[in-house]
Amino acid sequence: MKIVKILGGLGNQMFQYALYLSLQESFPKERVALDLSCFHGYHLHNGFELERIFSLTAQKASAAAIMRIAYYYPNYLLWRIGKRLLPRRKTMCLESSTFRYDESVLTREGDRYFDGYWQDERYFVACREKVLKAFTFPAFKRTENLSLLRKLDKNSVAIHVRRGDYIGNQLYQGICDLDYYRAAIEKMCTYVTPSMFCIFSNDIAWCQTHLQPYLKAPVIYVTWNTGTESYRDMQLMSCCAHNIIANSSFSWWGAWLNQNSAKVVIAPKRWLNMDNCQFPLPASWVKI
Secondary structure, eight states: OEEEEOOSSHHHHHHHHHHHHHHHHHOTTSOEEEEOGGGTTOOSTTSSOHHHHHOOOOOBOOHHHHHHHSOOOSSHHHHHHHHHHSOOOTTEEEOOTTOOOOGGGGTOOSOEEEESOOOOGGGTGGGHHHHHHHTOOOOOOSHHHHHHHHHOOTTEEEEEEOOGGGTTOTTTTTSSOHHHHHHHHHHHHHHOOOSEEEEEESOHHHHHHHTGGGOOSOEEEEOOOOGGGTHHHHHHHHHSSEEEOOSSHHHHHHHHTOOOTTOOEEEOSOOSSOTTOOOOOOTTSEEO
16 A cells, blocks of 8 residues: 655645656555545645645545554654654655755555655656546636736736745755746846746846846736635746746646646756755756
């Protein structure tokens, strides 16, 4: 049996679910299930979103099944305590602290419990079409989203700026700063002539003050998708022709789900402030 723990924001949940789908393909004779128990008492982001957004159905592991190959935690707090105190069991596959790709994930048979984010498309690129189908967004209904969708053409560019919770976070801050976005915009303009820029951010005021001078095309600041509708920003990013992303799994998926065969994706070559961090981006993406 294979069990994948799901935890984190929408982007991380998508990486974990993509691994779940890939494990089903790699081990058709084994049962593959999800552990959702840590969402009890988890107050970050919008909780478990995959069912609500994508209407996904998945095998959910029982407490007994989890205890057989790992540790069952009935809530998020106990998981945070237990992961520091309890020894790792042989059947537990914990993601490397440097995010190094682990070939055994898709090759080792038998009971395994997967605890990590698995933010590497090599874990699921072999079932790309299955992942794309799973992450099919529901149709837009809101007027503002429909209006913007009609305006997007072959030279539209999405820019994602994540600040807010990244400010003061030693792991993420300072990577996608103003210098990065200035260089990314300049680089994008060597590939395409942008017809419009769509700005997605949790700090629109900063974008209006600092990015505006570098944007030589009409700009739309997307401000209306909030709360449980925040995922609509990812959906709109995927509908733009090209993407400038932040070091964020949210914008990573916005770019990866973009089905424009001629898309240009510009991303930071450094993803985290961590020595020996191995966070490979898709080969076709431009890293700066």
